[in-house]
Amino acid sequence: MTTEADAANLDAPVARPGDLGWHLGMVLRAYQAAFDTAVEGMPGGIRGFQVLSTVIHKEPPNQQALGAHLGIDRTVLTYLLDSLVEAGVVARVPAPSDRRSRKIIPTREGHSTLQHYETRVATVESDLLAGLPPSDAQVLTALIGLLALNVHRKKPGTNPCEAMDHLP
């Protein structure tokens, strides 16, 4: 009864403390569930897709930058990359500048794999927003992106991915 009216009423500010978290959790759970089916067969699942996407589109210089960008701990990333290397979508090559670090590069199969799953992920994302009027959906994605960037910049301490954030 009143719930729908309340949520749709833009005059109302944040209804109650904690509601923002409830909303975010609700949306993210739905997104992850849909995402999970979209990347079925992808090695490493959602995380695997995100790693492959980052490797191809952002070209991080080493594993640490890659992990920092996705919020993945380096110890976790090792196993994740193992499965992606085994699947043949990426490869580890020694970084010429610093022989301690390794650069992750996509294979040709990695490119086609990403292309395949990106179409499915795009469908999922538009489906999730399908319940909103198109203009609202556009505003929402823009504002979330803005907020994410904002939050990302405010993040203190470990932030070795800045070099990556300014790439084209």
Next chain:
Amino acid sequence: MTTEADAANLDAPVARPGDLGWHLGMVLRAYQAAFDTAVEGMPGGIRGFQVLSTVIHKEPPNQQALGAHLGIDRTVLTYLLDSLVEAGVVARVPAPSDRRSRKIIPTREGHSTLQHYETRVATVESDLLAGLPPSDAQVLTALIGLLALNVHRKKPGTNPCEAMDHLP
């Protein structure tokens, strides 16, 4: 609503498939980190706060409705409620209508506990949105709420919390 759209730079649509998930994850991680410090000392942490808030503000008729509303499995909820009961903020009472189920009611200490942490959570939420222009923040919270409601309704199968959603 289109006026705020200009402020958010709508020229850039959804940049790439998967970006929405990256943005959502980024925002949620920051939110959870801040939330976590805000509810320091609260039994059960974030989950404990959400349960107490739901119990007081929504008055779910039984544990299943409570868990469904928060996306918490009933087996997990049992342990979570154990700690909340032990902390003295809620109590389990037998539901008169159905002797299988139990209603969770807040104690007087539960009310004051929630009130204390709600002010801290409210601060955290406004801090998170502080980087955005106030009008944009308002639009964003409203749209996220709308999307959450949308997603919540589309959720198939297990949805025994509808009875709760229509309460005042």
Next chain:
DNA sequence: TATTGTTATACTCTATAACTATA
């Protein structure tokens, strides 16, 4: 037979620390 809540078990994810090889 189906459902509510509880309990026990197992599995996954994550966090911590120790180790190597480079710097």
Next chain:
DNA sequence: TATAGTTATAGAGTATAACAATA
């Protein structure tokens, strides 16, 4: 000494199945 990456271990979180009480 500090850092990038790897490995091993332990902990938290989560899911699954079985159970008792009630519908």
